[in-house]
Amino acid sequence: MRMDVYCVKCIISQMVELIKIIGADKRAEEAIMREVLKALAEESYNTTSPELAEKIYDLVREVSGISDPYKEIKKKENERAEIIVRPFEEKLNELTLEDVLKLSVLGNSMDYGTEARFNVEEEKEKLLSERLNQNTLKEFEEELREGENLLIIGDNAGEIVFDRLLVRFIKENYDVKIKYAVRGGPIINDATLEDALQIGMDKHAEIISTGQNIAGLVLERASREIIDAFKESSLILSKGQGNFETLEDKGLDIYFLFRVKCPVVGAYLRKHVGEMVFLRR
Numbered sequence: 430m431r432m433d434v435y436c437v438k439c440i441i442s443q444m445v446e447l448i449k450i451i452g453a454d455k456r457a458e459e460a461i462m463r464e465v466l467k468a469l470a471e472e473s474y475n476t477t478s479p480e481l482a483e484k485i486y487d488l489v490r491e492v493s494g495i496s497d498p499y500k501e502i503k504k505k506e507n508e509r510a511e512i513i514v515r516p517f518e519e520k521l522n523e524l525t526l527e528d529v530l531k532l533s534v535l536g537n538s539m540d541y542g543t544e545a546r547f548n549v550e551e552e553k554e555k556l557l558s559e560r561l562n563q564n565t566l567k568e569f570e571e572e573l574r575e576g577e578n579l580l581i582i583g584d585n586a587g588e589i590v591f592d593r594l595l596v597r598f599i600k601e602n603y604d605v606k607i608k609y610a611v612r613g614g615p616i617i618n619d620a621t622l623e624d625a626l627q628i629g630m631d632k633h634a635e636i637i638s639t640g641q642n643i644a645g646l647v648l649e650r651a652s653r654e655i656i657d658a659f660k661e662s663s664l665i666l667s668k669g670q671g672n673f674e675t676l677e678d679k680g681l682d683i684y685f686l687f688r689v690k691c692p693v694v695g696a697y698l699r700k701h702v703g704e705m706v707f708l709r710r
Contacts, residue, residue, distance in 0.1 A: 430674045440485055443482070461489055480643065502541070517532060536587060579662060593628055608637050610655055614642030638655070
């Protein structure tokens with residue numbers, strides 16, 4: 430999915446927030462923002478938003494000397510998610526596949542990579558009362574019953590705790606082996622190997638790396654292990670808007686599960702910001 434000029438506005442907003450997070454002084458603020466604006470003026474917009482954002486975040490890391498500005502935020506988001514998910518883990522046998530998929534979408538709300546912000550605790554009941562696309566849900570469940578290998582492409586820290594609930598449910602109800610892909614390096618609040626280990630995802634699925642620190646997945650330069658996982662998996666579930674933006678037009682058979690977080694993606698899918706998306710491309 431090609432980016433829109435709105436994406437530039439979103440990236441600049443992210444940079445303003447990032448400058449606050451890293452605690453830059455006025456001089457550093459100006460230096461970082463000047464470099465960001467220079468890069469945005471020179472880089473091609475004939476790409477996806479996550480790919481352009483990757484270059485900008487790399488630039489900020491180089492200028493600031495801070496490799497993972499969201500490190501502490503990610504830990505806190507995982508801890509916050511644990512509190513929300515715990516009651517559902519205690520009654521996992523009472524939940525349906527649709528329940529755990531919707532909870533996984535709720536977790537996708539925990540995103541620092543867009544201007545939209547959602548209150549996960551307050552919106553929990555509202556989101557759970559809504560329905561996923563029933564035709565897509567039926568197809569997905571049929572493939573779970575018939576498949577052998579499931580690849581889940583993860584997205585954010587915090588969200589990964591909700592995905593752990595989904596993984597546990599699938600393992601208890603379907604005979605499939607599960608691989609869970611995380612980012613190869615820090616980018617915004619996206620989940621890395623460190624975050625996955627923090628919440629114990631390795632006890633429930635084989636963790637693999639995308640091999641890139643981008644809030645999406647560019648297959649042309651992805652890790653060998655995720656390329657192999659794509660080939661070996663009978664079923665692929667992609668979490669998050671960034672993964673959708675980088676994968677949806679590749680002609681692959683993928684189920685996408687996320688929450689719309691910007692008007693560009695919303696207009697593309699004829700959805701409103703905040704709506705759940707569960708589709709197959």
